[in-house]
Amino acid sequence: MASPASSTLPVTVVIPVRNEELNLPKCLERLSRFARVVIVDSGSTDKTAEIAKAAGADFVEFRWNGAFPKKRNWFLRNHAITTPWVLFLDADEYIPLEFVNELSAILPTTSHVGFWIQYSNYFLGRELRHGSPMLKLALFRVGAGEYERIDEKEWSNLDMEVHEHPVLNGSIGQLSRQIEHNDYKGLRAYIARHNEYSSWESARWLRLQETEEAWAHFTSVQRRKYRSLAHWWTGPMYTVYSLLWKRGALDGIPGIAFGVMKGIYFFQIWLKITEAKLTARSLPRDC
Secondary structure, eight states, X not given: OOOTTTSOEEEEXXXXXXXXXXXXXXXXXXOTTEEEEEEEESOOOSSHHHHHHHTTOEEEEOOOOSSSOOHHHHHHHHSOOOSSEXXXXXXXXXOOHHHHHHHHHHTTTOOOSEEEEEEEEEETTEEEOSSSOXXXXXXXXXXXXXXXXXXXXXXXXXXXXSSOOEEESSOEEEEEEEEEEOOTXXXXXXXXXXXXXXXXXXXXXXXXXXXXXGGGGOOHHHHHHHHHTTSTTHHHHHHHIIIIISOGGGGHHXXXXXXXXXXXXXXXXXXXXXXXXXXXXXXXXXX
8 A cells, every 4th residue: 555655646746838848848747646647738849749749648629719718628528527626837847746745634534615726936046035925726626616617708708717716615725835936038039928927917907997796706815905906106115115124135136137027017017007098088989
């Protein structure tokens, strides 16, 4: 009989990807103790498919039609998961042995239906030990819920749930061990990605003004976030909060750069919201 430290975890790891040949090898090599690993690919043109198949992962192709569901919910709804737990992992997230051992100890007896996960963050090649912590609700029981539904038809270009949270029926815990978050694509990819994210966030903020019911299942963090996005001072305030109050400046140039870039990200969202408002006001009344 296998010892708890070496037993297979009853978890399906789902990794949504597109062109992740730089990050995927390190991600996959940490997953040997999970019952199943699935790559859900959005038309990669690099070596992503070859890397996934060579590692023994299941490979599923996804094509988004612009409507609900997007990538993660599509997988939950259309592919049988035979394990009691599912973990959604990004290709630039790497699971350490300590995290696996914590799951092995907790999952057999827990009454929770999901867990918040902490991440150690890297920027400019260095681990950030200060600043705002990164948390995601990425591990949950199969059947306990799915990612929040947002009507994005005609205004979103993102085929995967990025900022949406799972809406679960039951109590949620938090794991103490961290997952490493370290994107090897570099700063150019980071900036391009966050430009897309800021467009999505501004469009969603505008839609939320028309759909008040969407606020009902928000977490407290989401409520604070979306109430602050339409204010110009949110970006500068985040930078000050991250660098001074959360001591991100102690991480040197990478920490300072990360705090400034996140502040710019929130400022971009405000600018895009402001642009949309001004553009709407300038339209003729009969448009």
